[in-house]
Amino acid sequence: MVLMFWWLALILLALAAAAVFWFRRPKSTESSLAVAHSGRMTSLPSFRRAMRRRLVTTVALLGVIVLTGLSALAGVARPAWVETVNPERKMRDVMLCLDVSGSMLGYDADLLESYQELVDRFDGERIGLTVFNATAVSAFPLTDDYDMVQNYLAEAEEGFRTWGAEGTDYSWSTSPPNIGGSSLIGDGLVSCVDNFDRQDEDRSRSIIFATDNMLAGEPLFELNEAADIAVDAKVRVYSLSPPSVLTTTQTKELRSVSDRTGGVQFDMGSASTIDRIVEEIQSQEAANTPGRSYTIVHDMPVVPLALAVFGLAGVFILAWRTKS
Template sequence: MVTSALDRPWLIVVAVVVLLAVAVVGYVTRTGPRTPASVRWVANASYLTQLASFRSRLARYRVGLAAVAVVALTGGVAAGVLLARPVDRQVLNSELATRDIVLCLDVSGSMVEYDAEIIDQFLTLVEGFDGERIALSIWNQTSRTVFPLTDDYGLIAEELGIARTALDFDMDAYYNGSYDQDDLDRILDFITGTELATETSSSLIGDGLASCGLLFDEADADRSRTIILASDNQVLGTPIYTLPAGADAVAARQIGIIGIYAGASTDTSAAEQKEFEDVVATHNGLYFEASDPSAVDAIIERIQSQQAIDLEATPEVVVTDRPVVPATVLVLAFGVLVVVLWRLRT
């Protein structure tokens, strides 16, 4: 909760007292009524005070003096508020959630046309979290950590936005040669580190899953851990870990698995999808197809229902200065005062 306050409110009282003191001194030391001896008499000038132009200028002069007083008072109060230091105070939650989530994304060629959609789901998921640490790992033949576990949600959203832009690539345009070179460079830069020199393997899901399991730190801490694995399970080549073996490896470390399947329909896709679903189910995980509209809400519910230990921590008070309003009023008052005084001289 954010509250607004003055850090040194007593300075407002000081500012008001000074303004009153100046007003009193000005009143006491003002020039009194003139005596006949101090007046320079001009013959036949008594009618001047009856002229409409004279009365108009006198009225403007009095209004100007009143305006000077009001503007000076406003500027003085604004200066007092500025000296009193207006701030916002926010007491950060003293309980730290201990849920860790690794987003584990297949960026092989067969997945590229689905990855942008999955990143959108990741972004929606992040909006539903509060305090969880999140990491992103991408993989094909090998894995690359895009960002490690962090609760900096600004950074998470920024990095996922970059990932979405890079992976929003038209594979059909690539195959027919009509692609944009900048788009190709962007996606190649992003997936750097996920491919080997050989083209004899691709989408090594077991190895990718096992690598994602290594991103969880604080192994001895009592934390809940979840991998959200997105892939089409179209494995090419011989991995170190098969999908069942990779799932066993992360399950041995008490890491939960949530599977998101996306992929084109092929001669082998039905068997690949079934294996993916069976492995996730065998390890007490949740399985969804990427097109399932209920996936995001169900994933958030599953993760938030998992055990979360609250660590006692010293409350942290964040104080943010908010000088804009009084400073603006002070500057405007000074500007108006200069203009009014200049007008009074003419």
């Protein structure tokens, strides 16, 4: 809360003080009448009562005038709430890219739980979720409506935990019968890259790519080709793979994709994974998107000006009462 034109208020205050000083009524002794024994009057209880009442009214009038003047001055000084907005964070897009193939079904519920934790840590970034198996489905597009994101993630988690009995079931919708094969990893990644919008803006884009990289079928894009597309689109891919001694080759492949796009490969399961991902993404993005912070001024003239208006009404009422 700051006063934008405090100097104007000060000038007006000085002017008001000067006006009061110059235009105050001189203590006139002209045509004054000398009387004796005023104690006859001043000792009367009703006179004392009336004087006390007049004193109270005068003090009240003075107080209301001063308050009104101060409110008006405060209004003139333009009270405002100044907010400095750091646009850097708003320029980040994070796509959660989830493999829902049969080999991953056992991990998906936990992964979605991790995603929910992940979303809790974000502030200002836009989040999207794309699930893929044989084909990719955009669960929700990039958005900063975190309540909705949490809802969708919770429902998806519920769907995976109950094998589609409750919540949202993505397994069926991502494996249409007209497309052969499943776990088309490369296609999934390309779909995720494709799901970034606002291509004309220079935004920081990253994908959290959760998959075990167990390919089954003929994809349109090999993982390497998909990685090329991601590099072209300047999308960093942070891959997240379930720990498995059998899949070291696949994990290596994923790491190479992440390395090429400037991301990092994580093993899921360790408690610190989420922290590391958030840290990694945020430090990386902060370096990558130079923020141009700007200031927003919210004017808040309502309270002082309303006070001034009511005060003015009060002044008139009191003045009228004193007069009558």
